[in-house]
Amino acid sequence: MTADTRVLAGRVRGLAAPTRFGAVLGAPPADSIALTSGSPDVALLPAEQIAAATARVLADPRRAAVALDYSHRPGHAGLRAWLAEREGVSVDRVVLTNGALHALALPLLAVVEPGDVVVVENPVYPLLLGVLQLTGARVEAVPTDADGLDVDALERRLADGLRPRALYVVPDFQNPTGATLSAPRRARLVELAERYGFLVLSDNPYTALRWAGDRPADLDLGSDRVVHANTFSKVFGPGLRLGWAVLPEWVTPGVLDLRARTDQHASSLVQEIVADLVLVDDLYDVVAQRAASEYARRAAALVEGLRAALGTAVSVDLPDGGLFAWVHIGPGADALAARLGDHGVLVSPGSQFVVPGSPAADGAAVAEHLRVSFARHGLDTLAEAVRRFTTAHARAALEVSR
Structure with a gap:
C-alpha cells in the first residue's frame, strides 16, 4: 500500500x-x-486621488510599461528617496515591502536563529507572534505602562542575564494600549540595544495619525541596532499592501536575499501609484x-x-x-x-x-x-x-x- x-x-x-x-x-x-x-x-x-493617479500612470505608455513589469527588489527609486529624506537616512537603507508585517518579517527572518530570544511588549500585537513562530525564536515578554515599554524592567532582565537577539516595540499609539513610548525610554532602549547587542524593530504604523501632543523622535536610526518598519496602509489604505523598512546596512543583504527567494518585490503598479500620490500630489x-x-x-x-x-x-x-x-x-x-x-x-x-x-x-x-x-x-x-x-x-x- x-x-x-x-x-x-x-x-x-x-x-x-x-x-x-x-x-x-x-x-x-x-x-x-x-x-x-x-x-x-x-x-x-x-479613493478619488488613487483613481486619478492610477489613470495617469496607465495613460502614459512609458510609465505603464514600468508599472506592469517586474521591479527591482528594494523598490521604486523615487519613492524610496522620498522615504529616505523623511527618515533621515541614505536611500540604500530603504526597502519597500508588502505592508508593515512584511517589513517586520524580513529582518526578523534574516537575523533570528531558531532558539534565539526575542523580547516583545506585553500586551503585544498578536500577529507579530505568528511571524516569530517562523523564526523558531523563544519569546520573552516585558510589561508596558502608560509610557510604553517598561525599559527599567527590560534592563533588570538584561542585568540578570537575558540575552535577546531582537526586541519588538510599537513606539507610537501601541496596539492594543494606545500608549506612546516616552522620549527618555526611546533613548535608553537604543543604548541597551547597543550595549547588549540586540536588534530593535520599531513598528510605527500609527505615527502619522497624531492629533495631540508633541511627537517624539522615533528610535535613532544612527544606531546600527535599529530597524524602522512602517506602512502606507493607515493613510492610503491596507488594500495597497505597501510598506517600508529602514534597515541597518548589515541587515539589508539578508533581507534582499530573502526577497529573491519569496516575493521578489512589491507590486510595481502600486509603487507607481503611491509614488504619484506623494511625489506629484503631495498627499501623504x-x-x-x-x-x-x-x-x-x-x-x-x-x-x-x-x-x-x-x-x-x-x-x-x-x-x-x-x-x-x-x-x-x-x-x-x-x-x-x-x-x-x-x-x-x-x-x-x-x-x-x-x-x-x-x-x-x-x-x-x-x-x-x-x-x-x-x-x-x-x-x-x-x-x-x-x-x-x-x-x-x-x-x-x-x-x-x-
Missing part, C-alpha cells in the same frame, strides 16, 4: 494561532457595531492630518461617552492618536466582552493580547482590559455603542450581585 503523502511540511504543521486574537465572543446580532478593526475608515481614504501628510482630525472626534466621543456613562466602573485614557483605546474593566473583562457581543457590540478582549508564557500576574493584568477601536464609525454609531455597552455592563453587574 502506498503511503499517504498528503502531509504538510514540518515547518507549518505546528503553526497553531499563538493567541485567540480575532475570535469573536458571543453571538452577535446582524446589526452589530464592531469596535475590533485595526483598519482606517474607508471613507477617509483618498494632508490625508493623514485630515484623518487624524476626524479620529480625534471619534476617540473623544467613545472615551468620554464611556467615562460619563460608567464612571469609576471603567478606566480609560484618551489617546493622542492612533486607532485604539484600552479600557480597564477588571477581572470580568472576558465575560463582559461576551455579554457585549450578545448586545451587538464587538470588542477585543485583553486576554487576546497576552504573551503566551508570560508571568501569570502580568497576563492577568492585561486580561482585565478591552481594546476598542473608534476608527470605523461615526459619532452617532459610537453613541449607540456606548448605550449598548452601558446596558451590557449593568446586566453583567446584576448577574454578579445575585
